[in-house]
Amino acid sequence: MSELPVWAALLVGFFALAGSLLTLLGCLGLARLDSFYERVHAPTLGTSFGAIGILLASILYFSVTGQRPAVHEVLIVIFVSLTTPVTLMLLARAALYRDRAEQNGNVPAAAFGQDVVVEAPADPQA
Amino acid sequence: MMRQILPYPLLSLGMLALWLLLQQSLGLGHILLGTLVALFAGRALAALEPDRPRIRKPLKIIQLMALVAVDVLRSNLAVARIVLDGRHREHHSGFLLLPLELRDRSALAVLSCIITATPGSAWLEYDAMRGTVLIHVLDLVDEQAWIDTIKHRYESLLLEIFQ
Numbered sequence: 001m002s003e004l005p006v007w008a009a010l011l012v013g014f015f016a017l018a019g020s021l022l023t024l025l026g027c028l029g030l031a032r033l034d035s036f037y038e039r040v041h042a043p044t045l046g047t048s049f050g051a052i053g054i055l056l057a058s059i060l061y062f063s064v065t066g067q068r069p070a071v072h073e074v075l076i077v078i079f080v081s082l083t084t085p086v087t088l089m090l091l092a093r094a095a096l097y098r099d100r101a102e103q104n105g106n107v108p109a110a111a112f113g114q115d116v117v118v119e120a121p122a123d124p125q126a
Numbered sequence: 127m128m129r130q131i132l133p134y135p136l137l138s139l140g141m142l143a144l145w146l147l148l149q150q151s152l153g154l155g156h157i158l159l160g161t162l163v164a165l166f167a168g169r170a171l172a173a174l175e176p177d178r179p180r181i182r183k184p185l186k187i188i189q190l191m192a193l194v195a196v197d198v199l200r201s202n203l204a205v206a207r208i209v210l211d212g213r214h215r216e217h218h219s220g221f222l223l224l225p226l227e228l229r230d231r232s233a234l235a236v237l238s239c240i241i242t243a244t245p246g247s248a249w250l251e252y253d254a255m256r257g258t259v260l261i262h263v264l265d266l267v268d269e270q271a272w273i274d275t276i277k278h279r280y281e282s283l284l285l286e287i288f289q
Contacts, residue, residue, distance in 0.1 A: 022202055026245075029209035037248070038219050041205060041264045044245040049202040072147040085242040085249060092250040092262070108221050108260060 008064040012057045019053020026050060036095050040088060047084050052077055131165065133172035138164040179232035179288065186287045193279060198244050205245040208265060220266040221250075224259050224273060228281055233288040240280055247272070 004012070022045045029042025055073040062070035099107040132138055145160030146152060181187075228234055238249040241261060251260040263272055 022206060025206045025209050029205070032209065035219070037221075037250075037262045038264055040248050040262070041246055042209060044243065044248075045202055045205055045209075048198050048243050048245060072150060075144065075147055081239055081243045085238045088242050088248055089238070089250065092248060096251060096260075108223060 004061070004065055008060060012061045012064075015053045015057035015060065019050050019055075019057065022046065022053060023050035037092070040092060044084070047080050051080055132168055134168045137171060138168040140164075141167045177231055179230065181287060182289070183287050186283055190280070190283045190287070193283070194240050194243070197279070201244045201246045205264060208246075218266050219262065219264045220269075222261045222263055222266065222269060222272055224261055224276060226257050226259055226281060228284055228289075229257065230288045233284045237280060237284055241276070 026042045026045030029045070030039050033039045033042060055076055059070045059073050096107060100109065141164035142157075142160045145163055146156060149156045149160070226234075226237075228237060234252065238252070238259075241247050241249045246264040248262045249259060250262055253259070261272075261276075266272065
């Protein structure tokens with residue numbers, strides 16, 4: 001392993017720290033924000049520039065030390081940004097469905113048609 | 127004949143590039159294996175018979191990517207500040223129902239990725255009948271400003287690219 005020059009070490013340190021700081025703030029937000037819909041925003045810090053910062057640091061470090069031409073980290077960014085909306089929509093629509101069915105919060109009604117709400121059968125023991 | 131072997135040349139090329147990047151190698155074996163994977167992926171997609179996205183202005187994609195990168199960075203900082211402020215500062219989150227002109231499926235997918243990747247806004251629900259999308263915004267100070275941003279910055283570009 002070859003030596004890492006100072007300028008590269010500074011840049012790598014900066015990107016790694018910035019990325020992890022953003023990810024940490026995202027996690028904090030997940031714990032601190034009030035409603036479900038607010039909390040879904042926080043982890044996007046980690047999936048956007050949190051991830052990009054750490055991956056930039058990784059690309060720089062491995063490219064400069066010449067262990068390998070490192071660009072395949074780019075794929076992680078692409079896959080993460082392509083797949084985040086899928087999980088997010090799944091979670092959000094489940095939450096919307098629940099809130100509309102239970103009529104809690106001021107959730108906007110379905111724009112078209114109506115969700116079919118299945119009532120749980122009454123408890124026979126009662 | 128060409129159509130049958132390579133129904134989606136760009137996709138297959140992308141798959142080959144992806145394979146080589148993952149293997150970190152340009153060896154003949156990996157190229158052959160990657161080509162096999164790429165050909166199979168093209169055939170598999172063709173079997174699903176998706177709408178073929180027509181990209182009219184490929185150069186605009188670069189402009190869109192630059193725009194998105196800047197916006198994502200800015201909103202990263204904005205959301206980080208909201209999290210740090212915690213409960214000391216009032217922020218108003220809210221829902222936003224946005225009418226869209228975009229109908230192209232691929233373009234809508236791209237727009238949902240952009241809006242979701244940007245911290246502070248989340249794409250919740252698209253209504254294909256009315257062409258509206260429900261978005262949740264963490265810091266909804268000015269509703270109209272958000273509508274303008276999404277419609278003028280992203281949607282107009284996507285319309286140019288795809289339709």
